[in-house]
Amino acid sequence: xxxxxxxxxxxxxxxxxxxxxxxxxxxxxxxxxxxxxxxxxxxxxxxxxxxxxxxxxxxxxxxxxxxxxxxxxxxxxxxxxxxxxxxxxxxxxxxxxxxxxxxxxxxxxxxxxxxxxxxxxxxxxxxxxxxxxxxxxxxxxxxxxxxxxxxxxxxxxxxxxxxxxxxxxxxxxxxxxxxxxxxxxxxxxxxxxxxxxxxxxxxxxxxxxxxxxxxxxxxxxxxxxxxxxxxxxxxxxxxxxxxxxxxxxxxxxxxxxxxxxxxxxxxxxxxxxxxxxxxxxxxxxxxxxxxxxxxxxxxxxxxxxxxxxxxxxxxxxxxxxxxxxxxxxxxxxxxxxxxxxxxxxxxxxxxxxxxxxxxxxxx
Amino acid sequence: xxxxxxxxxxxxxxxxxxxxxxxxxxxxxxxxxxxxxxxxxxxxxxxxxxxxxxxxxxxxxxxxxxxxxxxxxxxxxxxxxxxxxxxxxxxxxxxxxxxxxxxxxxxxxxxxxxxxxxxxxxxxxxxxxxxxxxxxxxxxxxxxxxxxxxxxxxxxxxxxxxxxxxxxxxxxxxxxxxxxxxxxxxxxxxxxxxxxxxxxxxxxxxxxxxxxxxxxxxxxxx
Numbered sequence: 001x002x003x004x005x006x007x008x009x010x011x012x013x014x015x016x017x018x019x020x021x022x023x024x025x026x027x028x029x030x031x032x033x034x035x036x037x038x039x040x041x042x043x044x045x046x047x048x049x050x051x052x053x054x055x056x057x058x059x060x061x062x063x064x065x066x067x068x069x070x071x072x073x074x075x076x077x078x079x080x081x082x083x084x085x086x087x088x089x090x091x092x093x094x095x096x097x098x099x100x101x102x103x104x105x106x107x108x109x110x111x112x113x114x115x116x117x118x119x120x121x122x123x124x125x126x127x128x129x130x131x132x133x134x135x136x137x138x139x140x141x142x143x144x145x146x147x148x149x150x151x152x153x154x155x156x157x158x159x160x161x162x163x164x165x166x167x168x169x170x171x172x173x174x175x176x177x178x179x180x181x182x183x184x185x186x187x188x189x190x191x192x193x194x195x196x197x198x199x200x201x202x203x204x205x206x207x208x209x210x211x212x213x214x215x216x217x218x219x220x221x222x223x224x225x226x227x228x229x230x231x232x233x234x235x236x237x238x239x240x241x242x243x244x245x246x247x248x249x250x251x252x253x254x255x256x257x258x259x260x261x262x263x264x265x266x267x268x269x270x271x272x273x274x275x276x277x278x279x280x281x282x283x284x285x286x287x288x289x290x291x292x293x294x295x296x297x298x299x300x301x302x303x304x305x306x307x308x309x310x311x312x313x314x315x316x317x318x319x320x321x322x323x324x325x326x327x328x329x330x331x332x333x334x335x336x337x338x339x340x341x342x343x344x345x346x347x348x349x350x351x352x353x354x355x356x357x358x359x360x361x362x363x
Numbered sequence: 364x365x366x367x368x369x370x371x372x373x374x375x376x377x378x379x380x381x382x383x384x385x386x387x388x389x390x391x392x393x394x395x396x397x398x399x400x401x402x403x404x405x406x407x408x409x410x411x412x413x414x415x416x417x418x419x420x421x422x423x424x425x426x427x428x429x430x431x432x433x434x435x436x437x438x439x440x441x442x443x444x445x446x447x448x449x450x451x452x453x454x455x456x457x458x459x460x461x462x463x464x465x466x467x468x469x470x471x472x473x474x475x476x477x478x479x480x481x482x483x484x485x486x487x488x489x490x491x492x493x494x495x496x497x498x499x500x501x502x503x504x505x506x507x508x509x510x511x512x513x514x515x516x517x518x519x520x521x522x523x524x525x526x527x528x529x530x531x532x533x534x535x536x537x538x539x540x541x542x543x544x545x546x547x548x549x550x551x552x553x554x555x556x557x558x559x560x561x562x563x564x565x566x567x568x569x570x571x572x573x574x575x576x577x578x579x580x581x582x583x584x585x
Contacts, residue, residue, distance in 0.1 A: 063489055089410070090488065099491030109486035113504040113581065122500065123490040154581055174490070 011074075012178060012210045013039035013062060018071035020057050020234075031057040032068070033234035039227070041177075043241075044204050044211040046221040048253070049231035055214040058231070059182050062212065063101045064094060075101060076177050099127055102171030106183035108163040110155040116166050117142065117151040123173040141169040145199060161192035168199065172207075179203070181213035185220060193217075197224045218256050228253055243278040243312060247339060260316040262300030270319045270326045271300065275339040276311040285336050286317065293329050295320055316343065364543070364552050372539050372552075373559055379453045380535035380563070383528070384521045387460035391517055394465040396510075398424065399472025400498060410484070410494050427466030432524050435463050436531045451532035460524050468517045475509030476502050508578040515571025519564050526560065536560055 020032040031054045039045040049055045060066035062073055064080050072081045075097070083093040090098070110119050120138040129137070142148050145165040155163055164184060171179055181200065185193040201224050203209050215221065221228045229239035230253050238245060238253050245254045254275075264271050274285075290297050297317050304313035319326045323342055333340045398420065404410050405417040430438075436459045443450040443458040483501050492500070503510070526537025536556050544553030 065485055065488060090493070092493075095491040095493055097491075098489060101489070103486070103489040105482060105486060107480075107482055109480070109482040111483060111501065111505060113507065113578075122487070125500070126487070126490050126492045126496055156581075170490075180489075 010041045011038045012041045012076050013037065013045075013212055014072075014074045015058075015062070016072050018058070018061055018073065019069045020054075020061060020066060021069045030234050032061065032071075034071070035231075035234070035236050037229060037236060037239070039178075039210060039212050041210055042204070042208050043226040044201065044213065044224050046225035046228045047212070047214045047231055047236075048216065048218065048221050048228060049214075051216060053231040054234040055216075055231050056182065057234075059180050059212065059214045062180055063098050063103060064090070099123065099174045100176050100178075102168075102174065102176040102179040104164065104167045104171050104179065104181050104184045106186050108155070108160075108167045108187075110163055110166055110170070112155050114154075115151065116147065116153050116155065116158070119155065119166055120170045120173055123170060127174060137173060138169075141172055142166075144172070144203075145169045159192075160188050161195060164188065164192075164196050165199065168196075168203070172203070172209075177210060179209050179211045181211060183215060184213065186215065186217070190219075193220070194223065200224060221253075222257055228257075246275050246277040246312065246314070249339070249341070254314070258303035258314040260301040260303055260314045262316050262318075264318055265298065265300075268322060270321065270323045271343040272317060272319065272326075272330060272333075273341045273343055274315045274317060274333055275341070276304065276313055276315070277339065278310045278312040283336070285333065285338065286315075289329055289332055292332065295329065364549055369552055369555060372543060373536070373555065376534070376536035376539040376556070377559060377563070379533075380522065380525050380537070380560075383453045383456050383460060383525045383533070383535055384518060386454075386457045387464060387521050387525070388514065388518050390457065390461035391464040391468050391521070392514060394461065395468030395517075396472055398465065398469035400476060400502070402469065402473040403476045403502075404494070404498075410497065424466040424469050427462070428470065430463075432459075432463050433527055433530065435459060436528060440531075453534045456525065456528045456533040456535075460521055460528065463524055464517055464521055467520060468513060471513035471516065472506075472510065475506040475513055478509060479505045508575045511571060511574050511578065515568060515575075518567050518571070522560065522564055522567070 015035055015037045018032050018035040018037070019030070022029045022031055033054075035054075035058060037047075037058070047055045047058060057066055061068045062075065064073065064084050067084060068081060072079055074080065078097050080094065080097055083091065083097055085091050085094075111122070114122070117135070117138045120141055121134040124134040124137060139148070139151060142151055145168055147162060147165050147169070150158065150162065150166075155166065158166065167184070179200075184200075185196050188196060197220060200211055200213070204211050213220065213225070225242070227239070227241045228245065229236045231237070238248070238251055240248070242257065245251045246258065248254065260273060262271075286297055286299070289295070297319060300316040300318055302313065302315040304311060304315060306312070319329060330340050330342070401420055402417065402424070405413040405420070407414070407417075439459045439462060440450045443455050446458050447455045449455050479502050483505060484497055487497050487501050525533065525535050526540070529535055529538030529541050536559060540553055540556040543549050544556055
């Protein structure tokens with residue numbers, strides 16, 4: 001379901017040199033350290049990192065719930081940092097700009113004193129939309145998120161997944177171009193998480209909605225993101241479309257997104273990792289290789305997706321004979337536009353996976 | 364005193380007490396609610412963070428709360444006379460009652476509003492809502508059950524204060540109890556007055572709790 005996305009395309013969210021320093025009791029804590037982020041129109045962009053990496057500060061700086069210490073934030077062509085002014089209070093211009101950026105939260109943040117429908121109407125009340133129009137729009141949105149029968153329920157009567165659907169409907173009320181998702185699925189069970197991610201993906205495709213989400217779960221990035229960035233200690237250490245990340249040798253994100261493992265089945269064989277970064281069409285490369293050179297190939301592990309007829313992912317294969325004997329087949333794979341890395345692992349135990357990117361509990 | 368002698372005194376006392384307490388409550392809510400909201404908004408990390416204003420309002424509220432009511436009652440005589448034209452009678456008593464209860468109520472409002480989840484405030488900020496919107500559509504509705512409890516508690520405190528006001532020229536059940544029960548050593552009348560006061564307090568508490576329960580039920584059952 002991941003879309004093949006061109007590297008170019010209009011950036012709809014841009015941060016440049018974004019820095020946020022918190023001061024507490026004379027101590028300075030740098031939460032964001034010069035973050036440059038480019039989210040293109042129509043993509044689902046995931047920012048992943050451990051807690052404390054600064055991803056929450058980042059998303060809160062995008063709509064200026066948090067004032068950046070320095071740097072700029074541009075959303076849909078509007079420089080929000082310029083609108084913010086000096087004071088702590090959000091001025092009229094900033095508030096107006098915010099109304100076209102939807103946001104969903106980890107803990108939903110629905111008003112327990114209002115019905116589901118009235119919760120969705122709240123942003124429209126702020127925008128000054130008339131009662132009849134508000135009601136019509138709220139019901140339409142409820143239908144969109146699959147909760148048409150819950151209009152008169154109170155949030156307290158809903159399950160976590162339903163609450164988040166209401167949260168999403170509310171975020172869409174002002175017809176935003178951009179949706180910010182602050183750990184929207186982190187409080188949900190795996191099955192509900194999948195259904196919420198599916199909804200985000202559907203909305204992204206149906207409405208052309210650009211989604212910036214932050215998460216600590218690699219599965220979320222795997223499931224919905226076109227592009228991803230990895231944050232560590234307030235910096236973006238890797239960033240790009242999934243294809244670009246795969247094409248980057250040694251990319252931690254690519255290794256986590258498409259993990260392959262497996263050791264040689266016998267000594268004297270060559271193990272290679274083949275990376276498909278979406279440039280090649282879905283030709284049956286492996287069987288071609290096998291037929292052309294008359295060799296037996298075992299697939300030790302693979303993590304692949306096929307998107308728009310293009311293959312994306314990684315595969316670990318084993319060729320008979322030493323590397324020297326396999327120079328020609330490896331060359332064939334490279335000619336197909338694939339990235340090939342020889343895994344040197346003779347006599348050595350192989351680490352099962354790349355170093356864990358996220359903490360265990362997060363998985 | 365016979366029952367037929369007591370009855371008109373009790374009726375008049377009850378009417379005066381309720382009159383004083385009702386109007387004092389109205390004034391207290393009108394004065395204490397904004398004050399309580401101001402205390403939350405101007406506090407450190409608040410939406411209108413303003414240390415000097417917060418400190419000054421906080422100090423006034425603390426002074427108001429620590430003054431014994433009977434002292435306040437006497438100290439306010441010139442002010443009451445200035446506002447109402449007299450310091451005697453139930454109408455005059457509304458002034459010291461309200462002034463005594465406003466700081467108390469303001470603190471209760473502050474506590475109630477502080478309990479509102481900050482995430483809700485952020486959600487409305489993210490929608491583009493300003494401070495008036497946040498106060499009207501988030502803080503007050505979300506804190507409503509606690510605010511109703513605060514009003515209930517304040518009404519009961521005012522009933523107690525109003526009895527004290529009887530000592531300084533007020534009217535009401537307290538005044539009757541002092542004049543007839545205490546000064547004329549009529550223990551029966553004193554006891555009957557106390558029973559009426561207990562009944563009023565109980566009814567107020569029941570009504571308050573009923574409203575809170577009604578409000579809290581939203582969101583749990585259909």
